[in-house]
Amino acid sequence: MSRALIAQGPRGSDGDSPGARVDMGVDLAGLALPSPILTASGCAAAGRELDTFVDITTLGAVVTKSIMMRPRAGRATPRMSETPSGMLNSIGLQGPGVESFIENDLSWLVQRGARTIVSIAGESVDEYAKLAAKLKRVEGISAIEVNISCPNVADRGQVFACRPESAAQVIQAVRRGSDSRTPIFAKLSPDVTDIVEIADSVIKAGATGLSLINTLLGMVIDTTTMRPALAGVTGGLSGPAIRPVAVRCVWQVRAAFPKVPIIGMGGIRSGADAMEFILAGADAVSVGTSVFNDPSAPARIHRELADLVAGGGFTRLADIVGRAHREPEPIVLDEPTELDDWDFITEERP
Numbered sequence: 001m002s003r004a005l006i007a008q009g010p011r012g013s014d015g016d017s018p019g020a021r022v023d024m025g026v027d028l029a030g031l032a033l034p035s036p037i038l039t040a041s042g043c044a045a046a047g048r049e050l051d052t053f054v055d056i057t058t059l060g061a062v063v064t065k066s067i068m069m070r071p072r073a074g075r076a077t078p079r080m081s082e083t084p085s086g087m088l089n090s091i092g093l094q095g096p097g098v099e100s101f102i103e104n105d106l107s108w109l110v111q112r113g114a115r116t117i118v119s120i121a122g123e124s125v126d127e128y129a130k131l132a133a134k135l136k137r138v139e140g141i142s143a144i145e146v147n148i149s150c151p152n153v154a155d156r157g158q159v160f161a162c163r164p165e166s167a168a169q170v171i172q173a174v175r176r177g178s179d180s181r182t183p184i185f186a187k188l189s190p191d192v193t194d195i196v197e198i199a200d201s202v203i204k205a206g207a208t209g210l211s212l213i214n215t216l217l218g219m220v221i222d223t224t225t226m227r228p229a230l231a232g233v234t235g236g237l238s239g240p241a242i243r244p245v246a247v248r249c250v251w252q253v254r255a256a257f258p259k260v261p262i263i264g265m266g267g268i269r270s271g272a273d274a275m276e277f278i279l280a281g282a283d284a285v286s287v288g289t290s291v292f293n294d295p296s297a298p299a300r301i302h303r304e305l306a307d308l309v310a311g312g313g314f315t316r317l318a319d320i321v322g323r324a325h326r327e328p329e330p331i332v333l334d335e336p337t338e339l340d341d342w343d344f345i346t347e348e349r350p
């Protein structure tokens with residue numbers, strides 16, 4: 001398929017399909033996005049390869065792979081394993097380091113005209129603060145997504161995202177170090193007892209919005225080698241298998257914080273999947289694992305979502321955000337007819 005054809009997607013549906021007339025624009029923490037469909041961090045690098053399948057300037061935004069201060073080789077291989085309806089990965093935040101990212105990837109995204117949400121990751125609160133300070137001086141960043149699903153070297157490798165205090169410390173450091181106009185999205189882990197408690201702590205620490213959810217910690221054992229399938233033993237589970245968990249997280253957080261912008265993600269591979277997240281309360285969605293087997297998925301999902309919104313009788317996507325939270329419609333019983341009365345009598349007296 002030609003790039004021009006695929007690129008029609010995020011701008012609207014095919015000219016004569018019902019979705020073509022739907023306003024798919026999103027106001028995400030003050031960012032005006034033409035589409036609610038974003039890439040998920042780590043699943044489309046910095047968008048260069050994806051751009052040969054989908055015109056990335058028509059996406060809501062490209063969310064880049066989490067970047068750290070220094071270059072990293074990541075974990076040993078094998079670091080991916082298929083699972084039922086999903087995959088397990090232990091890439092280990094492989095990347096070129098922030099200097100190279102700014103020089104090669106971010107500059108390319110800016111020159112390409114894509115809206116860019118830069119994802120950052122660190123091993124200490126100080127590393128996150130340094131990354132924020134570095135990015136503050138750089139043009140072309142729409143928002144920062146803070147990946148806090150990283151082990152804290154100063155705290156026995158405990159993951160920042162799993163405790164309200166450490167999650168808040170990271171967000172506070174990033175907020176202080178960043179330009180006050182740059183929205184900051186805290187990306188939360190589902191591997192916690194109460195995601196609302198973590199959301200509360202990062203909002204109080206200065207997060208503008210939330211990205212829900214990162215992968216779930218999982219493990220696969222190879223029954224032939226009788227060893228863990230991943231060299232890193234455990235990995236992050238993603239794909240359709242985690243979608244109900246992700247939708248539940250979005251639902252709970254939206255119910256607790258109705259005004260806080262949410263980017264939802266986890267196993268989205270169709271417009272209907274994306275719509276579930278929007279109805280649960282996400283303002284926008286990220287598409288991750290699906291891109292590996294269908295690189296044009298973000299454009300297709302946009303078109304399918306637009307058609308579904310139109311099919312529901314709506315002209316603006318914004319009107320269905322969080323709509324699943326409304327009270328169920330009361331059941332109106334028809335006036336009984338003479339026939340109903342008769343049925344009732346015969347049932348009572350067979």
Ligand SMILES: Cc1cc2nc3c(=O)[nH]c(=O)nc-3n(C[C@H](O)[C@H](O)[C@H](O)COP(=O)(O)O)c2cc1C
Nearest residue numbers: 040041042066089147213214238239266267288289
């Ligand atoms: C191969 C791979 C690499 C990922 N790398 C990152 C990353 O660098 N930073 C991050 O915040 N999330 C990362 N994620 C998590 C995704 O951004 C997303 O939150 C998760 O996979 C759920 O969405 P999905 O089911 O659509 O993939 C990665 C996921 C995968 C599958």
